[in-house]
Amino acid sequence: MAKMGRAVLFVCLTALATGARADGLVASKIYHPYVNPLEWEVESQTFAREHDALTGETDDVLQKLGFAHSISDAVKAEAYLIASDDPMSGNLDWIGFEFEALVQLSEQGEYSFDYGVLLELERDWQSNNNEVSIKALVEREFGNISLTLNPGVVYEWGNTRQHEFETRLNGLLRYRYHRYLEPGIEVHLGQNAKMMGPSMGGQVRLSGANVRSVSYNLGAFFPLDEDSSEHTIRLQIEYEF
DSSP states (O other): OHHHHHHHHHHHHHHHHTTOOOSSOSSOOOOOSOOOTTOEEEEEEEEEEEOOGGGTOOOEEEEEEEEEEEOSSSEEEEEEEEEEEOTTTOOEEEEEEEEEEEEEOSOTTSSSSEEEEEEEEEEETTTTEEEEEEEEEEEEEETTEEEEEEEEEEEEEESSSOSEEEEEEEEEEEEOOBTTBEEEEEEEEOSSOEEEEEEEEEEEEEOSSSOEEEEEEEEEEEESSTTOOOEEEEEEEEEEO
């Protein structure tokens, strides 16, 4: 596992050195390297993005609705439908889908870092673009402080995207103040935007015979340089049962 830790560190440093290039959604969800056995999950992710008016781009909203199930003690599969607002009518139109497989590679606390891997396939049928990616999921706790890193490699192709490999990096540093309240700072690096900002997450357990809970995360992210024109607000809500 020490070799794996060095490999993950190399990927993180490579992503930083190359500017973590990525053309897709930059402020993505932060993934943790854990799977809860036999869990079912319904998830909503909403992204409100504001672009610099000087670029000619307009504000938009992206909505992802997902359904997930832990198919084993170490593997969770999830499928999303993706919608985007129509700038002419203001209505949300379904534009694509996404499949994910999250694999937990180590038991929590087994090593100095907890490890997992995420495989993703995304299809945008509106613009005929495709994307496959692999992300390393790394987490380390320092008392009530938790550090999560998601460095990844992406291959994109389609009508409006070049056939190329790219990298991206998403990270979260959070303070586990309470189960309901976990403030943090996130960084999201991509080719067209490099962003950082605060986030707030937590989990509420629901009463009943079965173990059920609702998790939330709200973040607001701002550009880190003049070339990053995008401001993003992200809201995630998950119902786990």
